[in-house]
Amino acid sequence: MEILSFIANNWSVILGLAAEHIWIVAVAVGLAILTGVPIGIAITQSKRVADAVLYVASIIVTIPSIALFGLMIPLLSTIGQGIGWLPAVIAILLYSQLPIVRNTYTAITNVDPALREAAKGMGMTPLQRLLQVEIPIAVPVIMAGVRTAVVMNIGVAAIAAYIGAGGLGVLISRGISQTDPRQLVTGAIAVSLLAMAADWALLKLQKRLTPAGLKR
Amino acid sequence: MIRLEDLTKTFATPNGLVVAADKVNMEVPTGEICILLGPSGCGKTTALKMINRLIAPTSGRILINGEDTSKLNDIELRRNIGYVIQQIGLFPNMTIEENICVVPKLVGWDMKKAKSRAAELLDLVGLDPRHFLRRYPKELSGGQQQRVGVIRALAADPPVMLMDEPFGAIDPINREIIQDEFLKMQAALKKTIMFVSHDIDEAVKMGDKIAIFRAGKIEQYDSPDRILAHPANAFVADFVGADRTLKRLRLVTAEEVARADAASAARSASVADVRQSLASSGERIAVVIDGDHHPVGFVTADELQGASGRIGDFAHPLPASVPVRADLRAVVSEMFAHDTMWLACTDDNGRYAGVVTQPAVTAALRATYGGANAGAA
Numbered sequence: 368m369e370i371l372s373f374i375a376n377n378w379s380v381i382l383g384l385a386a387e388h389i390w391i392v393a394v395a396v397g398l399a400i401l402t403g404v405p406i407g408i409a410i411t412q413s414k415r416v417a418d419a420v421l422y423v424a425s426i427i428v429t430i431p432s433i434a435l436f437g438l439m440i441p442l443l444s445t446i447g448q449g450i451g452w453l454p455a456v457i458a459i460l461l462y463s464q465l466p467i468v469r470n471t472y473t474a475i476t477n478v479d480p481a482l483r484e485a486a487k488g489m490g491m492t493p494l495q496r497l498l499q500v501e502i503p504i505a506v507p508v509i510m511a512g513v514r515t516a517v518v519m520n521i522g523v524a525a526i527a528a529y530i531g532a533g534g535l536g537v538l539i540s541r542g543i544s545q546t547d548p549r550q551l552v553t554g555a556i557a558v559s560l561l562a563m564a565a566d567w568a569l570l571k572l573q574k575r576l577t578p579a580g581l582k583r
Numbered sequence: 584m585i586r587l588e589d590l591t592k593t594f595a596t597p598n599g600l601v602v603a604a605d606k607v608n609m610e611v612p613t614g615e616i617c618i619l620l621g622p623s624g625c626g627k628t629t630a631l632k633m634i635n636r637l638i639a640p641t642s643g644r645i646l647i648n649g650e651d652t653s654k655l656n657d658i659e660l661r662r663n664i665g666y667v668i669q670q671i672g673l674f675p676n677m678t679i680e681e682n683i684c685v686v687p688k689l690v691g692w693d694m695k696k697a698k699s700r701a702a703e704l705l706d707l708v709g710l711d712p713r714h715f716l717r718r719y720p721k722e723l724s725g726g727q728q729q730r731v732g733v734i735r736a737l738a739a740d741p742p743v744m745l746m747d748e749p750f751g752a753i754d755p756i757n758r759e760i761i762q763d764e765f766l767k768m769q770a771a772l773k774k775t776i777m778f779v780s781h782d783i784d785e786a787v788k789m790g791d792k793i794a795i796f797r798a799g800k801i802e803q804y805d806s807p808d809r810i811l812a813h814p815a816n817a818f819v820a821d822f823v824g825a826d827r828t829l830k831r832l833r834l835v836t837a838e839e840v841a842r843a844d845a846a847s848a849a850r851s852a853s854v855a856d857v858r859q860s861l862a863s864s865g866e867r868i869a870v871v872i873d874g875d876h877h878p879v880g881f882v883t884a885d886e887l888q889g890a891s892g893r894i895g896d897f898a899h900p901l902p903a904s905v906p907v908r909a910d911l912r913a914v915v916s917e918m919f920a921h922d923t924m925w926l927a928c929t930d931d932n933g934r935y936a937g938v939v940t941q942p943a944v945t946a947a948l949r950a951t952y953g954g955a956n957a958g959a960a
């Protein structure tokens with residue numbers, strides 16, 4: 368009951384924090400798509416490069432987020448951005464590379480070689496093959512990678528409150544430091560709801576972006 | 584015209600060099616279908632893919648209408664060559680219409696022209712455009728997909744077509760139907776076609792010429808009839824099969840061996856007149872025809888001896904008749920079925936068109952032809 372009245376009384380604050388949270392993840396994953404998809408496509412040209420890139424990306428994911436934030440403080444302090452929004456976005460951008468690069472790479476390499484050969488034999492340039500055949504066929508799998516990145520990083524963004532990035536993590540960190548279970552629980556529930564909502568919305572988007580001929 | 588000169592391809596593999604094409608020399612005249620035939624792994628696909636440069640030759644030259652293809656831009660070259668791959672390879676993300684319009688779009692046709700072309704081609708292979716244009720490949724049966732694969736290659740009207748086992752993925756009954764459809768289209772389109780097959784029956788049916796490959800080398804390059812009648816060596820003879828003589832039956836129609844001037848007689852003719860004319864021509868049988876010129880029976884010279892009256896009274900019913908367009912395999916099959924040495928032939932309107940006899944069939948099979956092209960002459 369206490370929690371419900373807390374939520375009712377602080378509705379606009381919570382919404383504001385949620386908006387910050389969404390903004391951090393959206394910017395970071397957006398940038399991750401802009402980098403990860405081209406990287407995923409580029410590494411299809413060489414198995415050895417692909418293995419190396421995917422190895423590095425999976426190492427990055429194993430670094431705990433707190434440690435990653437800590438590592439960035441001295442680096443980004445040189446431009447006066449040691450804490451706050453920027454390191455949060457960079458961390459999420461890095462974490463997002465693995466699902467996005469890996470899914471893009473897998474999806475493109477899994478395109479039926481017969482289709483690639485048909486496209487080539489009909490006189491498509493490599494870019495035309497990519498845009499007209501390979502990417503449209505890869506879209507559902509790439510989108511699944513984006514979904515994974517978003518859901519995973521909504522949690523990471525909550526921890527970024529400790530370095531002053533804002534977002535729903537603020538409720539959690541305050542709840543802990545002020546031993547205020549109302550804020551703690553509200554923050555935790557809000558983060559989970561946000562993750563579930565994002566997953567659902569992105570699944571809808573994934574289905575819309577899937578070419579009609581590939582739908583079951 | 585497609586010309587291969589000393590065309591050679593070697594692949595370096597972990598197990599050493601594989602020679603997939605070994606100094607292949609051949610020429611396909613404009614408007615003809617050449618079949619590349621041979622067992623799996625003999626280099627047919629490699630030869631085909633060197634023509635549109637999906638595989639770069641190790642040495643040798645490929646000339647299309649006298650132009651060395653290595654001097655041309657690969658992309659341009661491929662847009663001017665229709666290519667049908669064995670796995671069909673329709674793009675699953677595109678509708679049937681979009682699939683057919685791929686090359687027309689690449690070469691810059693306006694969309695209206697490309698779309699009307701797509702509808703026209705679908706019509707040509709018996710797929711209703713209203714029904715199929717907006718469909719996706721996965722909604723089509725294997726046979727329908729294969730038809731779309733072929734017309735997609737034809738869409739921009741390329742003078743040259745490369746077809747890699749284009750009808751391999753479908754059941755025998757549908758395959759025969761598509762083969763017939765394709766031959767009908769080819770009669771009108773007159774493309775220059777390289778066609779890979781591993782099926783001797785398909786090769787004999789579809790090819791103006793057949794090149795038989797073994798381990799990257801051409802063992803024989805000849806008309807289907809000459810390949811069947813005169814295999815160049817034991818490998819070819821073995822590959823075309825012990826029943827190669829029977830296969831030749833399919834290459835000849837009843838018309839080519841029928842005697843159009845074999846004796847016939849109207850039902851109303853007098854026995855004496857017919858007996859007289861049979862005696863003077865030395866024939867033993869006359870086909871009896873009715874007022875519309877349809878064959879209705881036959882009379883024998885022996886039974887007319889000493890008889891008088893109208894021929895109609897002495898006629899025996901015909902066991903069977905065959906259309907002049909039928910191939911000799913169908914003719915022989917009818918002869919065996921009715922235990923007869925001869926059959927009357929009829930034209931498209933059912934009118935009497937002559938007689939085909941077992942000795943004439945045998946003589947046709949024995950006949951040896953002069954030039955490499957003389958099979959159909």
Ligand SMILES: Nc1ncnc2c1ncn2[C@@H]1O[C@H](COP(=O)(O)OP(=O)(O)O)[C@@H](O)[C@H]1O
Pocket residue numbers: 594595596601602603621622623624625626627628629630
């Ligand atoms: N890319 C390749 N690398 C190595 N060997 C190949 C390659 N492509 C084909 N070959 C070999 O070349 C030979 C001819 O192959 P192919 O032209 O596909 O035969 P076919 O189409 O007659 O079945 C085979 O021995 C095959 O293993």
Ligand SMILES: [Mg+2]
Pocket residue numbers: 627628629
């Ligand atoms: Mg092959």
